Amino acid sequence: MNKLKVMLLLGAMLGLSGCATGFNRLPYDAWYLGLGAPDFMEVWIETADAVDIHDRVFRRAMSGVAAINTPKSLKGDPRGWPERPGSGAGKHVRGADLPRLIYVRWQSLVEPQTYEAYIPIPENTQQAMIKGEKTYCQFDGKWITGYRNVVTVGLAPGGIARVWVMGPCLKPFDVARVQGIVVKLGPDSGRSGGRYALPLEPSSKAYIEKYGVPYGSW
Template sequence: MKRLMLALAIVALAGCAAGQGRPRLPYDYWYVGIAAPRYMEVWVESVDVIDRRGLAFFHIHGGVVGYTGNPVGWHKGGGAMKQASNVDLPETLFVRWQSLVEPQVYKLRIDIPQWVRDEMVKPHRAYCPGRKQWRDNQYRFDISIGMAPGGIAKAWVGGPCLSNIEIGRYQARIDPLGPYEGNSNGRYYRPPTEAAQTYIKEHGIPYGSW
């Protein structure tokens, strides 16, 4: 009987999720970007999201990040982008990543303020340097997450032809389970590249610059 009730509950929840339909947004999807300072190498295990409907979506992004041109300080948004298809505007993001140069594993929860969701659906008229023209109905539909050693992270909201606006700076927690939630016998994705090792040997990790 308990198994039957559980099965019925799962079916009911699935029906509710399916009944939500496609998110009502002025674009087909928004994007998640992941990045890190140059040489401060990162492997992202997962980016998960709870959208404003309360629906959870797992592993909407992960893997290799985009790197900035400078190991010291932050870029201002961008990174390796991936579509968040059929996901409504984000309420909460969860990020879990391996800082390969330390090495250490961090996990972070980012609560997205309402002003960010408001900004994501606000149309702008903006000049696009690539097209060399002004365009209407430009949106900030990118959420970018930058990750640095020490578990420091920043998030921005931006979009094509539009500047990035900082959402916040965060301190992630160390995950005591280690890489891959303890399922890799302590093995990280890979060691740092030779270029990263050379930079860190000569200059160290610039803690405090992020």
């Protein structure tokens, strides 16, 4: 058996047995992958995949509608990013160790356009995710040891992906701004005949018609 086959076999065995053998050494059960978009800038996530530091792949860790605010009054402001972004719509990536790479393929419904982005998670971010910090939690009025166990990805028109890690009671840690690329096959890898997943909400459509898309603000 050649070296490559041995490595593939070992990787498969580790991927199957990681959770049961304590392969992951996180100070919490799982980290959360959440995705959001600026006000009115609606997004459909085709897939968000995660690769952990042991090169195990967790496909479709998240898919569907990103967290977004679409007020009927049109008083939202999609320009830029909030100082304290929310955790986003997502799921816990169970069985994974610290993330090494996040891959996202999404439909920017306001343009419309389909993008993909590869988001490397640097070592200093990984270390920030397992560093416990004493912090005051306003939710219950208690001092706790908190962890930044949430990875949030903000997706904006033009293929922009902005990434933070945060904890329920800890300030966000800015990770990266990544420029995605256009998926030439279009939505759903060409299987939908160019049809996008969802129509725009009436308030999003009205906002775009009145103010346009604030490219360059993200």
